[in-house]
Amino acid sequence: MARRRITRSALSALAVLLATTTATAAVPGRAGAPPPRTVSAWLPYWDQEAAYRNALAHAEQIRTISPFWYETKSATRVTGLPGAGERRIVDGLHAKGIQVVPTVMEQLRPGALAAVLTSPGRRAEHIEALLAVVRSRAYDGLDLDYETIAPTPNAKYRAVRAGYATFVTDLCARLHALDKQCFVTVTPRTRTTGRVWDYRTLGAVADRMRIMAYNLHHAEGGPGPIATPQWYDEILATATAQVPPAKLEMGLPAYGWDWVVGSKDRAHHVTWKDAEALRRKVKAPYTLDPASRTPHFTYEEGRIRHTVWYQDARGTAAHLPALRTYGVRNTVLWALNFEDPDVWRQLADGQ
Structure with missing residues (x-):
């Protein structure tokens, strides 16, 4: 193919330039595009005030805050979690030059999300419900964190993957028509995980694709590290082959798990603090x-x-070289006010 006559480095540079232009589009009501930032972060509603103060304290480093504010209950129903849409927080973040892109999550019963994604009519209804959320406040876009899609059964995963890709494509087009950002949060794709995500399509249509690069060892499994540099290498080798690095945000953990040794009980969540x-x-x-x-x-x-x-912060510093190897500069922290305070210096130095 003629494309192969172009050097890989030239293609990479062009992809980064195009993705950066898309991801930093101007937002209505704001004085131009936000400056380049090193970090985005999710803001947990259950620790909202402290997390908000934390965001303001590190505003010079933060590009986007995604308050964990909304939950999808059905195709037509998206509800606010406690504190959702608090105008003081939206306005305060905007005053510091920070984009506000709230997260919409879901915890639907098995099969419910798949039924929405594989039905053109229900997909359209759900897009209208999500657009109502973004219009409800001076938001800069939406972040979709739809995780029940991940364990889709073998017989259905191809249809669900295609349905989700179509859904995100249509939603992003509608958001962009409103001059809003479209973010999608996904689990890692490796040799054995993440097959339900169509990274190439999602990366093409979304402004940011956020990879939750944590829970290598999780609450329902045996004890071990939350992430490793070797795992990051595998994740990013796959992701950057399909998505421009400038569109990726690597999710970094600021938490852990406390397991009872020898027990099959769910581990207890702990923040770094x-x-x-x-x-x-x-x-x-x-x-x-x-x-x-x-x-x-x-x-x-x-x-x-x-x-x-x-x-x-020490562990984060040791993991950042994997991001640099693949040209990924954008990070997203789970979650604000969980973290070792020194992680902010490591992120500033390590990009």
Whole structure:
């Protein structure tokens, strides 16, 4: 093909330029496009005020805040979570030059989301419901975090993947017609995971594709690191082959899990702040795992042994070289006010 006569580096540079132009389009009511930023972050509604103050304190580094504010209940019903749409927060973030792109999540029963995505009529209804959300405030767009799509059964995953790609394509077109941003949040694609996501299509139509690069070891599984540099390498090799690096945001964890050793019970979620406070309380030594570059410790509560794996600024610094290798500069933090405060310096130095 004639395309191959162009050097790979030239193609990469062109892709980055085009994606950057799309992703920083001017927003109505704002003084031009936002300046380049190093970090975006999700703002949890259950810690809203503290997380908002945290965002203001680091406004010079933040490009976009996505308040975790909305939940899809059905094709036609999208409801607000506690504190959703608080104008003081929207206005305060805008005053600092930060885009506000709220997240819409869902926890639908098995099969319910697939039924919406594979029906043209119900997809259209759902797009109208989402547009009503974006019109309800001075938002700069929407971020879709639809995760029940991921465990779609074998017999249906191709139809669901195609339906979701069509849905996002149509939604992004409608959002762009309103001069709004269109973000999509996905789980990692590796050799064994993430097949339901059509990265190429999603990356072509969305302004940002956010990869949740965490939960390598999760609450329902056995203990271990939340992420590793080797895993990041696998994730980014796949993602950057299909999506321009400037459109990608790599999701970084600021949390961990506390497992009961030998138990099949769900692990307990801990923020970095929780984990460090617990480590000091139980007088466990600080240990950075040499393979995963993530901190961990063990302790006993009565006769019950626990192991905790989490992420901090030292671990984040060790993971950033994988992003640089693939030309990915954009990060998104899960979540505001969970994090080691020093992570902000590492993100500023490490981009």
